[in-house]
Amino acid sequence: xxxxxxxxxxxxxxxxxxxxxxxxxxxxxxxxxxxxxxxxxxxxxxxxxxxxxxxxxxxxxxxxxxxxxxxxxxxxxxxxxxxxxxxxxxxxxxxxxxxxxxxxxxxxxxxxxxxxxxxxxxxxxxxxxxxxxxxxxxxxxxxxxxxxxxxxxxxxxxxxxxxxxxxxxxxxxxxxxxxxxxxxxxxxxxxxxxxxxxxxxxxxxxxxxxxxxxxxxxxxxxxxxxxxxxxxxxxxxxxxxxxxxxxxxxxxxxxxxxxxxxxxxxxxxxxxxxxxxxxxxxxxxxxxxxxxxxxxxxxxxxxxxxxxxxxxxxxxxxxxxxxxxxxxxxxxxxxxxxxxxxxxxxxxxxxxxxxxxxxxxxxxxxxxxxxxxxxxxxxxxxxxxxxxxxxxxxxxxxxxx
Numbered sequence: 132x133x134x135x136x137x138x139x140x141x142x143x144x145x146x147x148x149x150x151x152x153x154x155x156x157x158x159x160x161x162x163x164x165x166x167x168x169x170x171x172x173x174x175x176x177x178x179x180x181x182x183x184x185x186x187x188x189x190x191x192x193x194x195x196x197x198x199x200x201x202x203x204x205x206x207x208x209x210x211x212x213x214x215x216x217x218x219x220x221x222x223x224x225x226x227x228x229x230x231x232x233x234x235x236x237x238x239x240x241x242x243x244x245x246x247x248x249x250x251x252x253x254x255x256x257x258x259x260x261x262x263x264x265x266x267x268x269x270x271x272x273x274x275x276x277x278x279x280x281x282x283x284x285x286x287x288x289x290x291x292x293x294x295x296x297x298x299x300x301x302x303x304x305x306x307x308x309x310x311x312x313x314x315x316x317x318x319x320x321x322x323x324x325x326x327x328x329x330x331x332x333x334x335x336x337x338x339x340x341x342x343x344x345x346x347x348x349x350x351x352x353x354x355x356x357x358x359x360x361x362x363x364x365x366x367x368x369x370x371x372x373x374x375x376x377x378x379x380x381x382x383x384x385x386x387x388x389x390x391x392x393x394x395x396x397x398x399x400x401x402x403x404x405x406x407x408x409x410x411x412x413x414x415x416x417x418x419x420x421x422x423x424x425x426x427x428x429x430x431x432x433x434x435x436x437x438x439x440x441x442x443x444x445x446x447x448x449x450x451x452x453x454x455x456x457x458x459x460x461x462x463x464x465x466x467x468x469x470x471x472x473x474x475x476x477x478x479x480x481x482x483x484x485x486x487x488x489x490x491x492x493x494x495x496x497x498x499x500x501x502x503x504x505x506x507x508x509x510x511x512x513x514x515x516x517x518x519x520x521x522x523x524x525x526x527x528x529x530x531x532x
Contacts, residue, residue, distance in 0.1 A: 159225045190251070239267075275319070293307065369419055379440075382450035388452065396451070401446065406418065509525065
């Protein structure tokens with residue numbers, strides 16, 4: 132937090148960020164707005180400056196001084212309009228500060244040049260200089276340092292030319308100087324406050340966005356952790372299949388849906404034959420490998436709508452919604468044959484893996500999941516008693532082998 136405050140610290144005199152990177156970011160964020168406002172207010176200032184040619188005519192008439200003033204005003208207005216166009220097309224407040232500063236110096240020069248050509252209208256010109264000074268600070272968007280330098284150039288140049296061409300007395304000059312100093316102080320303090328407040332607002336907004344981003348990242352991380360925890364809670368660590376609890380929840384929902392749709396529902400109980408012998412002969416590592424391979428075969432043999440889980444040890448269970456007894460028998464036989472054809476590791480070449488599958492089919496709504504598990508389990512042990520490596524099905528009320 133302390134580094135963030137240092138990064139967005141505002142200079143007490145210039146109103147700008149102390150860090151160059153922060154200042155550049157701020158200027159880029161307001162670049163489009165500053166470009167539009169610069170063009171708009173520069174056009175307005177140029178038109179106002181040009182309109183005073185009417186007062187020149189009434190004061191000077193058709194004289195050499197009038198033509199000089201008219202030419203000067205036309206030149207200043209033309210350059211200002213051209214600069215407004217250039218700023219609108221290519222101005223960049225963050226990179227081309229000098230381009231935005233140029234109109235201030237141009238207008239200031241034009242105002243100063245009025246003094247030698249209309250010295251008798253000095254009181255009116257003092258008012259114009261005060262208004263122009265405030266406009267430099269508060270109307271035409273620019274950095275505080277740029278506005279201050281342009282205003283000092285305007286005020287000092289005006290005083291010098293007023294002394295040279297209007298024969299000001301010391302007291303009059305002092306009063307005008309004090310008035311201009313007051314205008315500069317007010318304009319400087321007002322713009323300093325505006326610049327500081329805008330940058331502090333930007334810093335707070337940027338900090339808030341950073342905190343929102345961190346919060347978003349934390350939410351994403353927590354969701355990822357929740358997903359991982361859910362996976363751990365719902366998946367069997369060895370085979371990646373649904374664990375017993377999660378499988379039971381899924382199977383219960385599938386059974387209820389099948390009963391609502393009045394379609395048959397199948398249930399497999401699968402047991403790996405002679406699995407204890409496999410563990411005792413080749414070790415638990417090879418036994419685990421056999422279980423993972425059989426799990427892969429089961430997944431490949433089933434339909435996308437079927438749900439499989441590890442029931443415990445070497446037993447697997449499958450829920451098969453909307454399946455006929457004949458199709459269930461066919462799926463189970465295909466699964467049994469694919470297990471028998473499993474490619475084995477070299478040291479296990481003598482092993483002939485096989486599974487025994489007990490099937491139960493529910494046709495009516497009065498059969499619950501526990502009943503199906505019991506029937507499939509009965510068929511499984513019936514198959515084991517008959518020699519294993521076979522499929523046995525319980526289909527109300529028949530038993531099909």
